[in-house]
Amino acid sequence: MSVRLTGVGLTHANGRRALQEVDLSVGRGERLAIIGPSGAGKTTLLRLLATSLQPSAGRVELLGAEPWQLAAGARRRLRARLGLIHQSPPLPPRQRVVTAVLAGRLGQWPLWKGLLSLLHPLDPAGARDALARLDLADKLFERCDQLSGGQLQRVGIARVLYQQAELILADEPVSAMDPVLASHTLGVLSREAESRGVTLLASLHAVELALAHFPRIVGVRDGRIAFDLPAHSVTPQALDALYANEQLGQPSPASPAPAPQLVTIPRC
Amino acid sequence: MLSASATSGLRDPAALPRLVLTVLALALLWPGLQLSELNLAMLLDGDNAATMGSFVGAFWPPEHGDEFLALLGRATLETLAIATAGMALAWLIAVPCALLATRVLSVSALARGGRPAWWAGALRWPVRLLLIVLRSIPEIVWALLFVRAVGLGPTAGVLAIAITYGGMLGKVYAEICESVDPRPARALLAAGSPRLAAFAYGVLPNAAAEMLSYTVYRWECAIRASVVMGFVGAGGLGQQIDLSMRMFAGGEVASMLLTFFALVLLADQLSRLLRNRLT
Numbered sequence: 001m002s003v004r005l006t007g008v009g010l011t012h013a014n015g016r017r018a019l020q021e022v023d024l025s026v027g028r029g030e031r032l033a034i035i036g037p038s039g040a041g042k043t044t045l046l047r048l049l050a051t052s053l054q055p056s057a058g059r060v061e062l063l064g065a066e067p068w069q070l071a072a073g074a075r076r077r078l079r080a081r082l083g084l085i086h087q088s089p090p091l092p093p094r095q096r097v098v099t100a101v102l103a104g105r106l107g108q109w110p111l112w113k114g115l116l117s118l119l120h121p122l123d124p125a126g127a128r129d130a131l132a133r134l135d136l137a138d139k140l141f142e143r144c145d146q147l148s149g150g151q152l153q154r155v156g157i158a159r160v161l162y163q164q165a166e167l168i169l170a171d172e173p174v175s176a177m178d179p180v181l182a183s184h185t186l187g188v189l190s191r192e193a194e195s196r197g198v199t200l201l202a203s204l205h206a207v208e209l210a211l212a213h214f215p216r217i218v219g220v221r222d223g224r225i226a227f228d229l230p231a232h233s234v235t236p237q238a239l240d241a242l243y244a245n246e247q248l249g250q251p252s253p254a255s256p257a258p259a260p261q262l263v264t265i266p267r268c
Numbered sequence: 269m270l271s272a273s274a275t276s277g278l279r280d281p282a283a284l285p286r287l288v289l290t291v292l293a294l295a296l297l298w299p300g301l302q303l304s305e306l307n308l309a310m311l312l313d314g315d316n317a318a319t320m321g322s323f324v325g326a327f328w329p330p331e332h333g334d335e336f337l338a339l340l341g342r343a344t345l346e347t348l349a350i351a352t353a354g355m356a357l358a359w360l361i362a363v364p365c366a367l368l369a370t371r372v373l374s375v376s377a378l379a380r381g382g383r384p385a386w387w388a389g390a391l392r393w394p395v396r397l398l399l400i401v402l403r404s405i406p407e408i409v410w411a412l413l414f415v416r417a418v419g420l421g422p423t424a425g426v427l428a429i430a431i432t433y434g435g436m437l438g439k440v441y442a443e444i445c446e447s448v449d450p451r452p453a454r455a456l457l458a459a460g461s462p463r464l465a466a467f468a469y470g471v472l473p474n475a476a477a478e479m480l481s482y483t484v485y486r487w488e489c490a491i492r493a494s495v496v497m498g499f500v501g502a503g504g505l506g507q508q509i510d511l512s513m514r515m516f517a518g519g520e521v522a523s524m525l526l527t528f529f530a531l532v533l534l535a536d537q538l539s540r541l542l543r544n545r546l547t
Contacts, residue, residue: 052458054379072375080460090451092473094546103469107460114465163459 001064002028002167002199003049008058010044010223018044019223022058026201031193033210033231034203036220037243042203043087045220046171049201050084051075063166080107083165085202087172089156093145097136097155100144101127104163130158133188149176154185161192168193170202174209182206186213207239326518330526339508344527347504350422350497351490354429358490359483361402361434366441369395372450372471373463399442402435411497425502429490440482448474477546481539488535495528 003026010019018041026032034042047053048060051067060067062082067075083104091100098121105123106114116122124140131137134154139147147155153176160168170189174182186202190213193200204210210217211231219226219234219242226242227234310316369392371377374384384392407428414424445467453470457463498506505524512520 050458052378052454076375076460076462078460079458082459084455084458086455090449090455090470092449092452092470095469095473099469103456103461104459106456106462106465106469109465111462111465114462115468118468 001061002026002030003201004059004061006059006061008048008055008060010048010053011056017223019048019055022223022225024218024225024228026199028199029193029197030216031190031200031214032202032216032218033214034201034218034220035205035207035210035242036203036226040220041223042220043171044223046084046169046201046203049167050082050169051079052084076107080163081166083160083163083168085153085157085160085168085170085173087153087175088149089152089159091144091152091155093143095144097131097139097142097144097147098124098127100155101130101158101162104130104159104161107163126162127158130162131155133161133192134158134185150178150181153177157185157189161188164196166198168198168200170200172203172205175205179206182209183212190214323516323518326516327522327525329519330522331517331519332523336520336523340505340523340527343505343508343524344531346422347491347494347498347506348531350425350494350502350504351429351487354426354494355433355483355487355490357426357430358433358437358486361430362437362441365395365399365434365438366445367464367467368392369399369438370442370445372445372448372453373457373467375457375463378454378457396439396442399435399438402431403433403439404435405432407432407493408497408500411502412500415501420501420503422503425494425497425504428497428502429493432493433486433490437483437486441479444475444478444482445471448478477543480546481543484535484539484542488532488539491531491535492528 003024005022005024008019008022008024009017011017022045034045036042044053048055049062051062054068063078065074065078067078070078089100099118102117102121102123109117113122121127128137128140131140131154134157136151136154136158139151139155144152144155153173157170157173160170168189173189174185177185186209189200189202192198202210202214211234215231216229217231217234218228219238221242227238229238367373371384371389371392374388376385376388377383410428410431411424414427418424418427448471450471452474453466456466456470461469494502494504495506495509498504498508499510501507505527509521509524512524
């Protein structure tokens with residue numbers, strides 16, 4: 001079992017309840033897409049699975065261990081096996097792509113190796129292979145601030161590919177890419193998960209991409225799991241109910257229509 | 269309804285706090301001027317102006333005899349050596365302290381939205397306190413102390429600069445690290461990276477230029493400080509100025525002030541060069 005959440009709830013410091021009573025089990029090698037309206041708690045759920053957030057209720061079990069019961073050292077080793085792909089990858093603008101990708105293995109390398117690699121990349125071939133799968137091999141020695149939003153997202157994905165994580169978590173990994181590239185990139189991630197038998201969880205805005213690439217779909221709404229179905233059993237009715245507000249979008253005189261959600265990817 | 273909200277929404281919510289802060293700052297500054305007994309008219313008073321005039325008048329022409337220039341050269345090198353050696357030692361104190369004091373590398377803050385756990389904050393406090401102690405005593409006091417301990421000469425100046433500037437560099441490095449984007453380092457820590465590696469890969473690329481320029485500026489300050497400490501016998505240009513002033517040799521003082529100017533200019537150009545390379 002790669003992921004097992006039991007009755008997980010999360011309340012932010014400002015009192016907003018982001019997740020309530022979430023139960024989710026994901027077996028090893030499963031590929032799962034998380035869909036749902038903006039603000040439903042998709043990112044919170046993924047950050048919780050990446051141990052970047054501690055649940056305020058319930059139990060979290062990742063790769064057979066309970067991260068919040070572990071000692072600091074053991075938790076660090078567990079974290080090195082989890083790979084989170086960020087929607088806007090947090091990469092320093094002046095860092096070179098090769099360094100940004102090699103940083104994926106910092107959790108596995110001894111400290112001296114990581115520091116040495118900063119002065120002179122120790123495994124440029126490994127970084128180039130990861131980038132080549134995403135069609136970015138020519139950017140190996142560019143600086144991050146010279147890349148577009150979509151290219152940066154692919155550098156972030158290349159870092160997790162290079163990390164060889166056992167649980168790949170992707171938060172809107174293709175939001176800044178055109179449809180063809182987005183589909184290709186999700187294909188790369190799926191093949192990576194299949195070939196190494198690792199688990200892949202991705203949150204996606206584009207429902208058709210989720211249905212096309214993932215055998216299992218989880219709908220999240222208001223911090224709860226609305227449905228958890230195989231992709232072929234997801235009905236238009238279920239989707240309509242999941243996105244009810246956004247799809248009906250009836251502007252009432254009291255409250256102006258919600259502004260279209262802008263996904264801005266900072267250049268770095 | 270729309271128009272009502274439009275008029276109420278036009279009032280700048282920041283206006284009142286800004287006004288209050290301005291008034292408060294003025295109210296605090298005025299007693300300060302009174303307490304420091306600043307009186308500019310005294311400068312223009314007949315006698316005082318004449319004394320200063322004759323002293324400054326002796327500055328021209330600057331002394332440029334061969335023997336004096338040799339002496340000046342050696343004193344300048346000594347000053348540079350004091351400043352550089354002092355900064356190197358200060359850096360060795362500052363870097364580990366800054367790494368220990370900064371919140372950016374807090375692992376406990378990861379799952380808490382960037383706020384470290386209380387015990388993690390409590391552990392950082394002694395380091396901050398040490399840095400405060402190091403820099404709260406002015407370098408001139410340390411210099412006087414060390415002149416007693418190790419005798420007249422540059423060693424006292426080097427130690428005094430190392431201690432005071434170690435405290436300043438450590439504090440400012442820690443704050444620079446906290447002011448840059450924390451997300452790269454957090455992402456690395458969340459992927460199991462050791463703290464030092466997360467610092468090197470996540471914080472340093474963003475903070476390096478700022479830290480470098482502050483270090484060079486501090487080096488410039490160290491040059492000036494080593495001059496001041498020369499007056500209490502810690503060697504270098506300061507000791508020479510002290511001697512020349514006592515002998516009312518205005519030309520020599522002028523030459524040495526010109527040397528200062530050249531040194532500060534050099535530091536400024538160096539800082540600019542290094543910043544250009546890094547950004």
